[in-house]
Amino acid sequence: MVYRGRPSKSCRECRRRDIKCDKKKDACSQCARAGLSCSGYQNPTDLIILDETPTTAEKVLRGRSLQRQSSPDPLSTRLLPTVLQRAKYLYISQYVEDKPATSLFSYMQVFYPSKSDDFPLLETVINAVFMATFSSLQGCQPALYHAQVGYGSALSLTRKAIQSPKEALLDRTLFSILLMSVFERMANSERQGFNLRNRHLQGAFELMSFRDKGQFTDEGGITMFLHLTELVVLDCLANEVDIPPRFLSLRQKALENGADTSSLRWRFLDLMLQYAQLECSASSTAAVEDAIYRAKTLDKHLDQLSKHLPSFISRRQSPEPPNTSATRSDIYPDYNTQRCWNNIRVVRIQLARIIREQYARILGKTNDDSSIMGELHNSNQRAVSLSSDICLSVPCKGTRGRLPYRITSIQSSTLLFHLYVAKDMFSGPAESRLSIPERLQYLKERQPPSRHKSWDDLLYDSHKMPQNVWEVWLRIGREDYSI
Template sequence: MVYNGKPSKACAHCRRRKLRCDLRKQACGQCLRAGLACTGYRDPGQLRIQDESESTKQRALGFKSRPITSAIQVPLEETARAAFFSHYVHGFSTTYDVLELIGGQSGLDKHLAASVDAVSLAFFSFQYDAVSALKPAREKYLSALPLVKAALGAPELLASNSTLLAVLLLDLFEKITNRSPISSESWMSHVRGALVLARLRDPAQLNTYIGLRLSVRLFTNMLISCVAANAPIPPALTKLHIELQPHVRGDDPKWRVSSLVMKYANFRGTLQGGLLSHAEVLKRAKKLDGEFSSLARDLPPCWISQRVALQKPSSTVLEQYYDVYPDYFTAQACNVIRMMRILLNDLIRQTYLSTVAASGYLEPQALNVGFASHLIDSMAKEICAAGPQFVDLPEARNRPSNSSPSRRMHCYTLLLPYYVAAFSASPETGVREWVVQRFRSMATNLGIKNAAIVAEMLERRDGTSPWSVYATLGSYAFAA
């Protein structure tokens, strides 16, 4: 008897008597008397574990392979919408996080859904250099326009959150696809329309998260649009700023920056009239620069950067150090302050030089020109020191990983501050040459085409206005 390859007791009896019952082809008498059916010993070859891998492989090769599943085709619109949400709602920028809250209440209204589709395709085309998405983006945009117009004619939708958001998204579409603010009326048409809508809304909506968030977004978008297009600040925007004041933290650095930028925009508007004397220009410019400087000194401790010195020379930093910020958004806000100070001091420097040209004597103004240049160079170097943390240094703290989708956007939003620094800094600082190298690196290693375009502007020294560059880069479409 065999059990699990081992002989039974009866077979053990056979072994003690040295009987070869397995060769007799019958059971021995002892086994029969014990009432057991002895089958004898098994063939050792049957008990041996053998490697059947090769024979199994050969049998498998005899069958025709078939794919288990077919490839999943995700529609372009769904892919684009997912990219848009991952950037503007959940990811790098939460600028339009209210979209999820509005959609979660009762689903998206048709005009809002159409606007989301249009701007999603436009963003996808830019972010992933997907030319195939640009045509359907424009088609969706054209189909969204009549839907938004119909919503404006419906009393229940006219002043709704969904309608205001839809118009803001159409404005975002224009900023992504249209880079010529001076020559195109459409570049500001939607944000102007949104400002009109805001006047029709119940003031109580500022007490809600969605209402306040949309109004602050509208204020910021309209303000920056005016600055970039060199347009005057409309009275309605000034009124909106006053209405928002009680609902925001007065000590919020970002709000304080926005308020000072508004003063800067009004100052630029006054300059366009050409009615200010050199003395008045200098007085107002210095006063505003002092306010930006005061804001920079009063930043919360959690905003303060830490300087890190490099042990070895590196082409990825201008001077042998870089600054580490708590996060990208803090660094961005600090760079806005520096850009404003550079632009103001460049105006101060040019005004002094104009005075020199008129009088023919440099000596009285040489010290003032030198001081303005010193401030510009200092701000330019600080901008350059703020970039490596997010772009070039693999050992830098709080740096996005190479695989992070936000890293490319981090680099992209550095284009404007880098350009302003290179545009205005003194030649002896080497800022222009260093920035051009960084732009070339971004274009080559990260595929940022606009980095190469801006690098060429600096190399040509064609004097392109920083605000024109800002519009070319997509304005606030890609900044937080």
């Protein structure tokens, strides 16, 4: 008889799904949110006693002997569960812990782990995403191979799911398809010239259009709809195409059926949607004044939206001259606040670019070129100011101990994208004053060694550097682009 301690205070379902249980008296919130029947809690005064009989010990020893005789392949069937477990913990540490509940990645814990005999599609997709993340962060090509095999199985299971009228309408089916779109980006982003078109997006909003209107007031349904909005917008921006009319119809359906439009995330993605439509029309429209008006209006709304974000300590607003202690950076209360501010700044920088391009088209064709030159100057100054804020948000080497939070490799990819957008506004003394090379180095050091060459190609090789900043995001971004 072996004493194994006291039982867990969590309910059985939360222990099975490997998530945190809030231990509410009647039933835990995690079970209620996932629509599961809470099994209740064990008596904390009980003891766990393991009956280790001679027969049990002999069985364990026999099993270990068979394991030693099996293939030494590090990703063989014998060892794959161990690698998968490592991949799962790595994914959770990067995406789920301490993340906003609105993130699609955090929302995964509502469904996972699922019983494979209940819904094998979601199980297969999630395991493929785990392995793809592990491959990306650890440079493990065998893990990517197993991830791609799992993805192939998921495609077959998806076809079966959408052919079933019952399964096609389940949250889990839609969630699986959204995760498959995430997998495509994650598994293909290292390839040069990879296809940016996301093949699962149209299927996702077609599937959502057949679901009942209650999805737009349900917490899980609106989370998935907002993530779908983000994926569609980024796909259109990277490929320089307009928003699909079918998706706009779905969005109108959401508005008509009581979707909550008051959240900062909804408002930001709504402005992103308008910005994507402006990007598509600005290069071809003859109405320059209309494009300028729309860009200025969006910039104003984004500026107002940023005022709802938590504040931070800004170097530029302190009495200290900005050209002293160049390695110092602004101080944000947490990483999520830093990310949200910079996400807004990147879009505003792109709007400033549109304004400059539109004014340049009419320069010399009007009777008031001095006014146009003034507008060009103001727009350029606004972009420089926003870019400076992005640069100062990124720490330099040696500032780690003063940060109130830790920056993971996933998060450093996001900050590197922000800095990539901002650094094009500077050269020479300005770049030195803002310590841009030191900030790039700080972020690069937080990337796995297997990705350093990709970063160097992106940052310093003009032949491999995409012209479209949103294509860069699809290549290196590993988080939600939202607030």
